[in-house]
Amino acid sequence: MRLFHVKRAVEEARPRTLGRHQNRRVGTHVTDARSAGEDSLDDMARRTALLDSIPDVDLDTPLAAQVATDARRHAVISGSSFARPTQTRVFTVANQKGGVGKTTTAVNIAAAMARAGLTVLVIDNDPQGNASTALGIEHGSGTPSTYDVLLGGSTISDVVQVSPANDNLLCVPSTIDLSGAEIELVSVDSRETRLREALRAYLVERSRSGLPRVDYIFIDCPPSLGLLTVNAFSAAAEVLIPIQTEYYALEGLSQLLKNIELIRAHLNPALTVSTILLTMSDTRTNLAREVASEVREHFAEQTLRTVIPRSVRISEAPSYGQTVIGYDPSSSGALAYAEAAREITRRDAPSSTTTTNQDGQV
Numbered sequence: 001m002r003l004f005h006v007k008r009a010v011e012e013a014r015p016r017t018l019g020r021h022q023n024r025r026v027g028t029h030v031t032d033a034r035s036a037g038e039d040s041l042d043d044m045a046r047r048t049a050l051l052d053s054i055p056d057v058d059l060d061t062p063l064a065a066q067v068a069t070d071a072r073r074h075a076v077i078s079g080s081s082f083a084r085p086t087q088t089r090v091f092t093v094a095n096q097k098g099g100v101g102k103t104t105t106a107v108n109i110a111a112a113m114a115r116a117g118l119t120v121l122v123i124d125n126d127p128q129g130n131a132s133t134a135l136g137i138e139h140g141s142g143t144p145s146t147y148d149v150l151l152g153g154s155t156i157s158d159v160v161q162v163s164p165a166n167d168n169l170l171c172v173p174s175t176i177d178l179s180g181a182e183i184e185l186v187s188v189d190s191r192e193t194r195l196r197e198a199l200r201a202y203l204v205e206r207s208r209s210g211l212p213r214v215d216y217i218f219i220d221c222p223p224s225l226g227l228l229t230v231n232a233f234s235a236a237a238e239v240l241i242p243i244q245t246e247y248y249a250l251e252g253l254s255q256l257l258k259n260i261e262l263i264r265a266h267l268n269p270a271l272t273v274s275t276i277l278l279t280m281s282d283t284r285t286n287l288a289r290e291v292a293s294e295v296r297e298h299f300a301e302q303t304l305r306t307v308i309p310r311s312v313r314i315s316e317a318p319s320y321g322q323t324v325i326g327y328d329p330s331s332s333g334a335l336a337y338a339e340a341a342r343e344i345t346r347r348d349a350p351s352s353t354t355t356t357n358q359d360g361q362v
């Protein structure tokens with residue numbers, strides 16, 4: 001792929017587009033042959049400068065190499081099947097640090113798995129409702145939601161929606177109502193385990209009604225360690241921690257791990273940090289490489305080989321109510337999330353964890 005063609009297109013278009021604009025700018029001053037001639041010389045100079053500013057690219061450049069690599073990755077990932085787990089695997093996607101890619105990770109891994117044929121449920125457990133937005137799910141105030149499951153006596157079946165992107169991608173939406181839940185939960189019974197009970201009942205109900213088993217569940221958490229996150233930790237067997245490859249990446253991680261230990265001790269002995277995913281990585285920088293190697297040093301087993309690059313396509317997708325998997329499946333960001341999803345399906349659930357089975361038994 002050579003930009004040579006782009007150059008020629010610019011060159012050909014120049015008299016018709018930029019030239020016309022030039023005349024309009026000059027307006028009534030273009031009154032005689034002399035001034036028109038001056039404009040056209042000016043035009044040529046501008047065009048030469050413009051063409052000189054376009055870098056030449058040929059097949060040996062990093063860009064072309066990247067395109068070729070991505071095409072290969074796309075061919076591989078779109079042809080590979082994702083294994084179904086023996087039991088439903090439930091992940092809480094958590095990190096109390098804000099903006100590290102929790103929601104992006106939850107929805108894109110879920111979407112990649114659903115695209116590969118698995119049945120996947122995303123529970124939006126964050127009052128911001130970003131996961132619902134990215135999955136194209138209605139979540140205006142008053143929509144039946146996670147809030148109703150935690151505090152309104154609704155079942156998950158009452159509130160669950162199907163993503164327009166995929167019939168086997170389900171979502172329990174979150175609305176702004178959930179922002180009051182942290183406080184309202186404080187005074188109710190079983191305040192830490194309400195989500196777990198609701199999930200258990202839902203899986204049993206699906207099984208009894210003959211609906212396909214849910215293969216993976218991802219619970220998207222807010223950037224805090226309050227009761228909403230505690231409910232998510234109680235409901236899951238595995239924790240997926242997205243870590244942004246930046247300077248403060250590991251700050252706060254020890255607090256998160258301490259909280260997980262407390263949950264294990266008091267509420268959910270099965271809980272394990274099974275998966276760490278490096279996100280928003282700019283692999284050209286030394287810093288990203290250093291952070292990645294530090295994380296791998298501390299969490300060798302848990303850290304996925306796949307690293308999610310920083311990508312404009314990933315950040316654009318939610319504004320179209322889509323995941324990047326649906327928005328631009330052949331982009332490098334979508335490929336990375338699909339590869340991360342496949343890696344998760346190829347790793348067994350940790351032996352110390354117990355996943356929720358078809359009958360909702362833990």
Ligand code: ATP
Pocket residue numbers: 097098099100101102103104105126128130221222223279280281308309310311312314315316318333
């Ligand atoms: P919060 O703590 O507020 O819930 P979060 O941890 O869920 O945030 P995201 O919402 O997933 O983080 O991501 C934060 C922002 O970064 C979003 O605007 C998202 O689109 C963008 N983003 C996430 N991953 C990438 C990426 N790989 N490349 C570019 N932008 C990204």
Ligand code: MG
Pocket residue numbers: 102103104126128130220221222
């Ligand atoms: Mg989020």
